[in-house]
Amino acid sequence: xxxxxxxxxxxxxxxxxxxxxxxxxxxxxxxxxxxxxxxxxxxxxxxxxxxxxxxxxxxxxxxxxxxxxxxxxxxxxxxxxxxxxxxxxxxxxxxxxxxxxxxxxxxxxxxxxxxxxxxxxxxxxxxxxxxxxxxxxxxxxxxxxxxxxxxxxxxxxxxxxxxxxxxxxxxxxxxxxxxxxxxxxxxxxxxxxx
Amino acid sequence: xxxxxxxxxxxxxxxxxxxxxxxxxxxxxxxxxxxxxxxxxxxxxxxxxxxxxxxxxxxxxxxxxxxxxxxxxxxxxxxxxxxxxxxxxxxxxxxxxxxxxxxxxxxxxxxxxxxxxxxxxxxxxxxxxxxxxxxxxxxxxxxxxxxxxxxxxxxxxxxxxxxxxxxxxxxxxxxxxxxxxxxxxxxxxxxxxx
DNA sequence: TTGACAGGTTATCAGTCGATGCCTACCGTC
DNA sequence: GACGGTAGGCATCGACTGATAACCTGTCAA
Numbered sequence: 001x002x003x004x005x006x007x008x009x010x011x012x013x014x015x016x017x018x019x020x021x022x023x024x025x026x027x028x029x030x031x032x033x034x035x036x037x038x039x040x041x042x043x044x045x046x047x048x049x050x051x052x053x054x055x056x057x058x059x060x061x062x063x064x065x066x067x068x069x070x071x072x073x074x075x076x077x078x079x080x081x082x083x084x085x086x087x088x089x090x091x092x093x094x095x096x097x098x099x100x101x102x103x104x105x106x107x108x109x110x111x112x113x114x115x116x117x118x119x120x121x122x123x124x125x126x127x128x129x130x131x132x133x134x135x136x137x138x139x140x141x142x143x144x145x146x147x148x149x150x151x152x153x154x155x156x157x158x159x160x161x162x163x164x165x166x167x168x169x170x171x172x173x174x175x176x177x178x179x180x181x182x183x184x185x186x187x188x189x190x191x192x193x194x
Numbered sequence: 195x196x197x198x199x200x201x202x203x204x205x206x207x208x209x210x211x212x213x214x215x216x217x218x219x220x221x222x223x224x225x226x227x228x229x230x231x232x233x234x235x236x237x238x239x240x241x242x243x244x245x246x247x248x249x250x251x252x253x254x255x256x257x258x259x260x261x262x263x264x265x266x267x268x269x270x271x272x273x274x275x276x277x278x279x280x281x282x283x284x285x286x287x288x289x290x291x292x293x294x295x296x297x298x299x300x301x302x303x304x305x306x307x308x309x310x311x312x313x314x315x316x317x318x319x320x321x322x323x324x325x326x327x328x329x330x331x332x333x334x335x336x337x338x339x340x341x342x343x344x345x346x347x348x349x350x351x352x353x354x355x356x357x358x359x360x361x362x363x364x365x366x367x368x369x370x371x372x373x374x375x376x377x378x379x380x381x382x383x384x385x386x387x388x
Numbered sequence: 389t390t391g392a393c394a395g396g397t398t399a400t401c402a403g404t405c406g407a408t409g410c411c412t413a414c415c416g417t418c
Numbered sequence: 419g420a421c422g423g424t425a426g427g428c429a430t431c432g433a434c435t436g437a438t439a440a441c442c443t444g445t446c447a448a
Contacts, residue, residue, distance in 0.1 A: 008394090008395060008396080008443095008444070008445085009395080010394095010395090011394075011395075014395080014396095027315075028315045029226065029315055030224065030226060030227075030312055030313065030315070031227070032223065032224060032226040032227030033224075033225070033226030033227070033313070033315070035434075035435060035436080036435075036436060036437090037434090037435075037436090045396075045397090046396070046397055046398080047435090047436085047437095048396090048397075048398085048399095048436090048437075048438080048439095049395085049396060049397075051436065051437060051438090052396095052437085052438090056436080056437085057435090057436065057437090111312070111315070114308075114311060114312040115312045117308060117312070117356050117359045117360055118224055118305070118308040118309045118311070118312035118313075118359060119224065119227070119312075120359050120360045120361065121221075121222045121223055121224070121227070121305070126360050126361055129360040130360050130361070130362060130365060130368070130369065130372055131369070133356070133357075133360065133362070133372060133375070134369035134371045134372035134375075135371070137371045137372060137374070137375045138371035141371055141374065147374050147375070147377075147378040148378060150375070150378075151353070151375055151378040151379055152346075154353060154375065155346075155349040155350050155352065155353035155379070156349050158349065158352040158353045158355070158356050159345070159348060159349035159352045159353075161352070161356075162311050162327070162352050162355075163327075165311045165312060165314050166311055166314045166320050166323040166324050166327065167314065167320055167324070168324055168327070171324060174324070175324065175325070175328035177328045177329070177331045177332035177335055178324055178327060178328035178331060180331070180335065180341050181327070181328075181331045181341070181344070181345055181348065183341075184341040184342060184344075184345040185345055185349070202413090202414065202415085202424090202425055202426080203425075204425090205424080205425075208425080208426090229404075229405060229406080230405080230406065230407090231404090231405075231406090239426070239427090240426070240427050240428075241405090241406085241407095242406090242407075242408080242409095242426090242427075242428080242429095243425085243426055243427075245406065245407060245408090246407085246408085246426095250406080250407085251405090251406065251407090389448100390447105390448090391446105391447095391448095392445105392446095392447095393444105393445090393446095393447105394443100394444090394445090395442105395443085395444085395445100396441105396442080396443085396444100397440105397441080397442070397443100398439105398440090398441080398442095399438105399439090399440085399441095400437105400438085400439085400440100401436105401437085401438085401439100402435100402436100402437095403434105403435085403436095403437105404433105404434085404435080404436105405432100405433085405434080405435095406431105406432100406433095406434105407430105407431085407432095407433105408429105408430085408431085409428105409429090409430090409431105410427105410428085410429085410430105411426105411427080411428080411429100412425100412426085412427075412428095413424100413425085413426085413427100414423105414424085414425080414426100415422100415423090415424090415425100416421105416422095416423095417420105417421090417422095418419100418420095418421095
């Protein structure tokens with residue numbers, strides 16, 4: 001019937017595609033602010049299909065959030081696998097930080113994490129967010145650094161999250177104080193993101 | 195008609211009350227996830243009245259977000275006004291941090307800020323969030339500390355925001371890594387919050 | 389050839405939401 | 419004591435949303 005044959009996918013491939021579509025869609029509007037129809041359009045399928053594939057909108061969001069956290073975690077794991085890591089070596093922390101700023105460049109992962117944190121009024125979402133953060137912290141802690149060093153690193157990451165989510169890096173000329181904070185937080189990574 | 199005479203308020207008093215109600219309501223569900231009807235019930239007035247008082251739901255949220263940011267800013271200003279501040283004195287930073295953890299105890303300010311950050315897909319909300327963050331940073335920077343010191347302080351604050359929003363402090367027994375991060379982030383403030 | 393399963397759609401619904409219009413009741417003032 | 423302005427409610431609307439049900443269709447085994 002349709003001129004372009006609708007590509008039939010295996011359920012697994014389709015699920016993967018829907019998760020990616022959900023990542024992009026939820027990134028913009030968050031859990032409550034994004035309709036399942038937007039996710040469907042993003043993926044090029046019908047809205048009921050999205051809902052049925054995951055059972056509910058909530059379950060879809062939970063899996064998208066998990067995907068985002070896992071992506072961050074894997075990026076860190078890759079850095080640690082690439083070369084030995086010395087917690088007392090600032091350059092090694094730089095490699096880890098660089099992996100994170102690279103990840104934040106596409107914005108979708110970042111925003112889904114932020115929405116996950118914020119939407120933690122829903123206990124199920126909160127639980128998934130805790131699991132994700134715990135796993136990420138565990139990887140950082142596995143370097144053998146002190147708790148304080150790991151905490152400091154994560155804290156810097158959370159600041160980057162916030163600054164990027166409010167698009168501080170795109171408005172450096174509006175507020176001098178905020179611009180100073182932005183420059184200090186991003187350092188030389190600022191050019192990459194703009 | 196009604197047995198209990200409905201207290202008529204001046205428009206200013208009512209506006210103030212609605213902002214407080216909005217703070218509590220939006221704290222739970224965020225911008226998209228909270229109906230104007232919930233705000234109305236929280237304040238004990240009718241839904242249309244809430245909308246008409248602020249013109250739109252968005253304008254209400256913007257003002258609530260501004261209120262939350264201003265409250266944080268004022269808390270810092272109070273600390274700096276109370277006693278001289280030496281950026282090289284860890285105890286002075288402790289006073290500032292203590293003011294923040296005290297503020298976070300009621301959760302509403304915190305969550306509204308997080309929702310404001312996350313809802314920054316809406317450019318107007320993003321702008322208001324940038325203004326709020328800029329003002330808060332300006333107060334911290336006014337101590338004469340270095341940009342790095344201020345950035346470090348704000349970063350710690352953002353981590354506290356995230357940990358509290360996902361209720362990490364209420365689930366210390368579930369995930370060892372997350373518990374370690376929580377304890378390290380909150381330090382002795384942990385008891386106050388639980 | 390047939391049939392059954394899996395991928396996917398269309399139609400539809402019951403509920404919710406933000407907003408608007410119109411009405412009422414209270415209060416100060418002349 | 420009439421009157422006008424303002425606080426605030428009530429009814430209602432049109433748009434949207436998540437979910438369900440029923441149906442269609444390509445593919446592969448027997």
